Amino acid sequence: MTTPGAPLSRYAGLLGAALLAVAGYLGGALPDAPLNVTPASIWRAPGGPATLACWLVGTALLVGAWWSLRAGAPSGRWAYVTAGLWALPLLVAPPLGSRDVYSYACQGWTYAHGVDPYAVPVAAAGCPWVETVAPIWRDAPTPYGPVFVLLAALTVVLGGGLTGTVVLLRVLAVAGVLLTAYCLPQLARAVGVPTRRAAWLALAAPLVGVHLVAGAHNDALMLGLLLCGLLVAVRRPGRPTALLLAGVLLGLAVTVKASAVVVVPFAVLAGASGRTVFRSGAWLAGGLVGALLGSSALTGLGFGWVGGLTRSGDSEQWTSPPTAVGFVVDYAGALLGRDPQAVPVTRVLALALLAVVLVALWWRTWRTWRRADAGSGGLPAASGGSSAGSAGLSAGAARCRAALHGAGLALVATVVLSPVFYPWYATWPLALLALTAARTTWFALPVAVAAFLVLPDGTNLARFTKAPGALAMTVLLLFLLLWRTGVRARRSSTSVPPL
Template identity: 70%
Template sequence: MSEPGSVAGGPVRPVAAGLARYAGLAGAVLLTVAAWLGGALPDAPLRTTLAGLWHASYGPSTLGCWLVGTALLVGAWWSLRWGAPSTRWAYVTAGLWALPLLAAPPMGSRDVYSYVCQGWSWTHGVDPYRVGVAAAGCPWTDTVTPIWRATPAPYGPFFVLLAGLAVLLGGGLVGAIVLLRVIAVAGVLLAALCLPGLARAAGVPTRRAAWLALACPLVGVHLVAGAHNDALGLGLLLFGLLVLVRRPGKPRALVVAGVLLGLAVSVKAVAVVVLPFAALAAVLGRYTLRVLLRDAGWLTAGVLAALLVTSLATGLGLGWVGGLAHSGDSKQWTSPPTAVGFVVDYVGGLFGQEPHAVPVVRLVALALLAVLLVALWWRAWTGLRRLGDVQQRAVRLAAARPRVALLGAGLALAATVLLAPVFHPWYATWPLALLAVATVSLARTVWFVAPCAVASCLTLPDGTNLARFTKAPGALLMTALIVLLLVWAVRVGLARRAR
């Protein structure tokens, strides 16, 4: 493990670190300017072509600021991917980059307007899990992306409650958006408080974990400026996991952790895949089935209590589960299963056929995800049982216990994000945070840092996803990448068997 102030075993040059800090700050300022010139403002029209973006008011200036700002911010983050000079330096720099983005209007997507309208629907006695915001009569429906105007809310009752409170207390569209951003920033701050404890528990340098998880452009652009509810869900998730790794086997702590994890699920359903791995982190002592059931029972009680209370308090029940089915209405090549389905359709078209492969490939991917999640959990369980057979006196082994559970949770989130029917850039912040605190190997960080760097470049300030304009080449490129990765995985597997 590298010492503080070093990167990959060598010292961090102050000039290089300072250059990265202020290059990233300049990038954040340029992105803020781009957002004011052509961001996801309430009256901004939805552009359907790149030419339309270019010929819009301030179009060249908007795209220029976005291009240069994104390059500076992503480049600065990437340049210190092995770790910042210190944990404090990482926090100060990430905060410095977030400051101008706090002053930006909604950027990178228009989801925050959906949140407001769903909150408005609930406060006016309309079930957002049954009726879309247009049918509900939300006065700000025109600000919502057209594809989501008729779809039910896919978010949990806890977040709908918060969105409703933001509408009531905000007094209008702008006030509600400001309050939702306050909630998002609170989620980011909560995650920032939990990262050092999780990283230390897993034996990972805190300066690297904090830099990767907080300075990533996806956090500033989408969680802070975009006010995505992923920020709150992620903060609650990390807080719950921190309670587990600090006080495993303690019934009260397990219930508290369960409540926090249940609230995370009640914000966004993706958090549910972490629960089986959280049960592993809850165990104190030897990993036996009896101990697992005992400690996981307390954790489950907390999760169910949180879900039950939020469902009853809002009067919404579990109707939000049905809304999840509409998340796949958007079809973009950034989702690997969707990209493969596109390519199958293209090939079928060459032979005069219409396979309509996207739904089929998506269904196969979900089945594969279920198998993969079980395999990841079993691998973590068997690994922890082997550790339990060894005396836990060494610090290295003590750190291995939470690391195995956290790494399994991070890989489960990564698999869920990659195999889901739809992928949006901010989804990557979930696995990024957990893999940042659980990945010891410097070389392996590239596997999740590089995709996050690419994902940071996929959206324009007004929320336009560049995948819309690159459907065929993007699908072909994504499919080719999947094939190459599968070939590489098979070759590595065969080589290991031959040893």
Template identity: 65%
Template sequence: MTHPDAPETPPRAAGLARWAGLAGAVLLAVAGYVGGALPGATATKVWNSGDGPLTVALWLAGTLLLTGAWWALRRGAPSTRWAYLTAGLWTAPMLVAPPLGSRDVYSYACQGWAYANGVDPYATGVAGAGCPWVDAVAPIWRDTPAPYGPVFVVLAALAATVGGGLTATVVLLRAVATLGVLLAALCLPGLARAAGVPTRRAAWLALASPLVGVHLVAGAHNDAVMLGLLLFGLLVLVRFPGRPRALVVAGVLLGLAVAVKATAVVVLPFAALAAVLGRYTVRALLRDGGWLAGGVLVALLGASLLSGLGLGWVAGLHRSGDTQQWTSPPTAVGMVVDYLGELVGWDRPAVPVARAVALVLLAVLLVLLWCRAWSALRGLNDVRQRVTRLEAARPRVALLGAGLGLTATVVLAPVFHPWYATWPLALLAVAARRTTWFVVPAAVATFLALPDGTNLARLTKAPGAVAMTALVIAVAVWGLPRLRRAGSPSGDAR
């Protein structure tokens, strides 16, 4: 039976999508050279430069072509091989483009330089560290400590040491990010097969997305490294559940992912579900989950001690919320409350309160999602004839739970940047049966940033905050009654 989300794609339509996407990728690369995140362009915004109109036109046309082509085949490419080749074709222009959509790679370079030169990047910003490339860093991040784990700081230091200059360091950091994407690409077919999802659809959604090419490859974001390690660890789990050595290896990989970016910690409770072999009991969870947790701790403690950086990076996480943009739903709600407060003379900021409430809600949602997944798997213990069904359901329930957990994290986080959408996208691509509910937001996210790193949310603060708040209310009214189906092995969030 043909999967409802993966019908056959007419060859002519697939070919048109392939070449339209390639044209879009080329236009984006050209836009990067005309007005992208070049090292000396921090002072002048793209719309104020002489080539501003041309840059925006190229960027908009390229984004429309690339996103439209990806959307056209959202139900599945003609084959897995075709999906990989096309995604690679679209990525090629990104490999030779300047940094696109963000200036974060320059922050990475300076943080790596600081560590390589004996300065603790968790204790001081890159300006205070004396980085020679600080002028390329976005002004808002020049005085903030690094919020990334010790594994990535060490990788950035290696890139800065080997590269010597800024351009070579950026090239090496992009190479590291590309390796992360390649590692994730190698893991996708195994994870999709384990979850019962067509590999040609999973590969297409996770690799051909413009967010991957523009932000993970061209932008060289460390999210690529985190995702590569995360998917590798999960693949080991679904292939070798219940085997102590494999569980420790998987734990080390997942721990390394957390030591790149703390977001990966959300996946760990769901990974423990994938670690269990046989019947789901508390004893089995503690036994197999214990081996997994041991590997995670070994990786985290080893990275912290061997790098000499300790856990200082944890303290830097709170500075990531320094910006206020309506693309984060809780921040948007707080902004609207502040606007209304101004009308009645209320001067106490509501954004911190809204963010705090959202984090509490996130904790509750993660617990509910995990309990729902646990209950679904426990329910398959009761009938002996369901043993085969249990083994088939375990990977998908765990992966879907992890994907939904990352979705909740992205939605309720204090800040949102377009590349954050790649976190849930990678897992939902291999686990979700229905795709529109997460493909639409990912497609919208591709339009939020300009090539020089300017977030369009900054230009539309009030109307954007009002629109996002209205969307939050609509989703809450419509979606909360359906939340009970989120972790079920027989139905997805929609």
């Protein structure tokens, strides 16, 4: 397939990635970089203007090149080669966009030295690299599961120092990206979507190179295990051994990062055959529980990591919609001479709403799954793909697509309603939506915008735009709510015959 402008997009993106790598060396999240800086102080620092210029131009080139081919690359091979080219400069760059990799290193050091990272924060444990960790996380317990803590400890033991540990943590992240790349073509075939579109959207996205590869976030490993578990379930639907293995892989994903758990109910539908939903669910749940209990017992850490999740919302930024609404309520209260302290309330309400949304999404997905099983159609066609239930797409493929689409929407809901949002969170639903969504703009646009939210050293621009950002986010939420209500009202009015 010939795509006009594809060569230009490839090399523009490569130049952008190279400029971002340069920005990393000039002012990235280096171990000795100053903390709690502002954009103004970065500008005044030696090499500051060059750092910001490389970051801004590089991000714009990378985002623009990815956006220009969001309908699909010329071929699947072309997408893989281009994504690999873009990743090369970022693979050898210093940590970009976040200091989380140093938190991972200290958490691994803590466990490797016989201290429970769920009970003792890295500062109290005596990690020799604690000064590289962002201050907000120095006194917080580890929020990650036992499998990731074990892997982080292994990188500490094998790395022999901070640099070696960071390199090995990046190797883990790249392994997660490669596992995602391995699963995508097979999942794309299973749902009738061209690999050239799914691979391009999921692998060439700027957040993947900057935050999963250069930033070495453990989200990459979670995603790789998640897609691998879904692939095993999809390839052998209804088979007990396959479902058991799928459950184990999903359980491992959860024990890296707990947010993966929202996909599990949809994985049951992806791995079910005909009307074997409950039996398939039992086998998959067995593998999942086995992975959770086994990893907790193997590491000797138990389930202390669940308590660490409560501290993940210590950071308050308007990029989280519930937090933004809480800010606006507090601002309105201040005008009336009151202090509502609304942020904790809006966050709890959002989590309650998330539970309701996840149940509703599963119910809707199950109904679509049943219609596909009966051959009466399902989801609208993805670009370049077939419609569920249309000619050439089997009932099994339609069921699979419905389940994966529901899983992607569940991850979207989790990202939107969580107490905190960081740009790399937008990568969670990216691969599943690239495989199943009929339209791409609604999820590709937020990914493009999120790429501009953090500077190379991890400085989050949301910190310096608190009031206007909160107001803008709240207005956007109200607009989307009113627009969606209007769409549903129009559909209802057209579906009712006139008297």
